[in-house]
Amino acid sequence: AQSVAQPEDQVNVAEGNPLTVKCTYSVSGNPYLFWYVQYPNRGLQFLLKYITGDNLVKGSYGFEAEFNKSQTSFHLKKPSALVSDSALYFCAVRDMGGGSYIPTFGRGTSLIVHP
Amino acid sequence: DAGVIQSPRHEVTEMGQEVTLRCKPISGHDYLFWYRQTMMRGLELLIYFNNNVPIDDSGMPEDRFSAKMPNASFSTLKIQPSEPRDSAVYFCASSLSLGGQPQHFGDGTRLSIL
Numbered sequence: 001a002q003s004v005a006q007p008e009d010q011v012n013v014a015e016g017n018p019l020t021v022k023c024t025y026s027v028s029g030n031p032y033l034f035w036y037v038q039y040p041n042r043g044l045q046f047l048l049k050y051i052t053g054d055n056l057v058k059g060s061y062g063f064e065a066e067f068n069k070s071q072t073s074f075h076l077k078k079p080s081a082l083v084s085d086s087a088l089y090f091c092a093v094r095d096m097g098g099g100s101y102i103p104t105f106g107r108g109t110s111l112i113v114h115p
Numbered sequence: 116d117a118g119v120i121q122s123p124r125h126e127v128t129e130m131g132q133e134v135t136l137r138c139k140p141i142s143g144h145d146y147l148f149w150y151r152q153t154m155m156r157g158l159e160l161l162i163y164f165n166n167n168v169p170i171d172d173s174g175m176p177e178d179r180f181s182a183k184m185p186n187a188s189f190s191t192l193k194i195q196p197s198e199p200r201d202s203a204v205y206f207c208a209s210s211l212s213l214g215g216q217p218q219h220f221g222d223g224t225r226l227s228i229l
Binding site: 032 | 206208215217223225
């Protein structure tokens with residue numbers, strides 16, 4: 001079975017500071033991992049994914065995420081936060097070892113960037 | 116690329132009425148998904164199609180919900196009769212394939228059942 005957890009409902013950060021949005025997962029095989037962002041009154045937008053290869057994945061809008069197999073984590077990061085980054089962020093996982101063919105989404109983390 | 120298009124964007128209706136939500140996926144995408152988003156339950160997968168065929172509808176909450184995909188460019192999600200607890204934002208998404216391909220979401224239909 002596959003599952004994903006976003007342990008923080010909300011993350012607050014000052015503009016210009018680095019940000020981290022946490023994600024941990026559980027799978028029986030190897031994972032496919034995704035990050036999406038949702039702005040108010042909009043659908044989810046794909047940010048980046050990890051399939052295989054380099055553990056540091058770079059995506060849209062200056063975001064990156066680091067795959068850590070030993071800690072079963074895939075935290076989203078950005079070196080310098082912008083007020084416009086304020087949104088809801090979702091992590092998703094699919095277990096390549098079996099189970100569902102459809103990624104499971106986390107509950108989401110609300111990122112608030114203060115001016 | 117116009118993206119996934121959903122209509123209507125907002126729907127307000129009285130309980131007991133039939134509600135039909137519409138979705139046009141991205142051309143060439145073989146998979147179509149319907150999700151429901153609420154504060155209490157987060158994002159829930161209701162049903163998904165592959166090449167217009169329903170593959171897994173285990174997320175459909177009740178028999179009041181039904182979904183169809185008559186062709187590759189159109190899908191509907193119908194609720195009949197509607198109830199206040201059906202109030203939510205309903206998203207349609209499409210993807211080229213499963214696995215490593217991301218899903219592309221529409222902007223949703225915000226449904227309010229009075």
